[in-house]
Amino acid sequence: MKDSEIISKTIAFVKETLKEAEGGHDWFHIERVYLNAQRIAQDQEVDLLVVSLGALLHDIADAKFHDGDESIGPRIAQDFLKSIGVAEKTICHVVNIINNISFKNSLEKKVEAQFLSTELMIIQDADRLDALGAIGIARAFNYGGFKNRELYNPDIAPNLNMTKEEYKKSNAPTINHFYEKLLLLKDKMNTPMGTKMAEERHGFMLNYLEQFYNEWKGTL
Secondary structure (H helix, E strand, C coil), rough: HHHHHHHHHHHHHHHHHHCCHHHCCHHHHHHHHHHHHHHCCCCCCCCCCHHHHHHCCCCCCHHCCCCCCCCHHHHHHHHHHHHCCCHHHHHHHHHHHHHHCCCCHHHHHCCCCCCCHHHHHHHHHHHCCCCHHHHHHHHHHHHHHHCCCCCCCCCCCCCCCCCCHHHHHHHHHHHHHHHCHHHHHHHCCCHHHHHHHHHHHHHHHHHHHHHHHHHHCCCC
């Protein structure tokens, strides 16, 4: 099977699987990450099939929508790729990407070395870019509404030293999420292109927060 056919079948599978997903983690999120990954990969020597499949399948079953079970997404991706005859080496690489892409994994202090590849770094940047800028703000508040969280509460300070488990269980106001994750992403980018794109989106979020606080205080 040609790579283009594998990608087409994967796109169809992801669209069908995520047709009723929460708005910040639906097909359109996947599509944006896929496009970001293609752009970042342009100047890199990488396996473009792995980049494409990793981007398309990275959120096929996000753990936060499955009672925190982090094994479901990699398992679904593996089963699907096997079903369409993708090479075992490629499947293994994609599964490793899904297992290691998440921001929350960076909060976990592991003794053993984590999986790392250029393809993972590209997809991780592409995914993090979608948590930044105008779309990142929209996704944050969409998910906060989905979880019935407060927009902002001046009495609840952001937790800047969360463990992975604390992060997974947090029900803090959405504005706190800016400080606990979104504003940290710019300095966690892996690639020159990802960093460049992140800087502009980061600046937009800072301007947004300034406007938000001024409106909250009634000074604008």
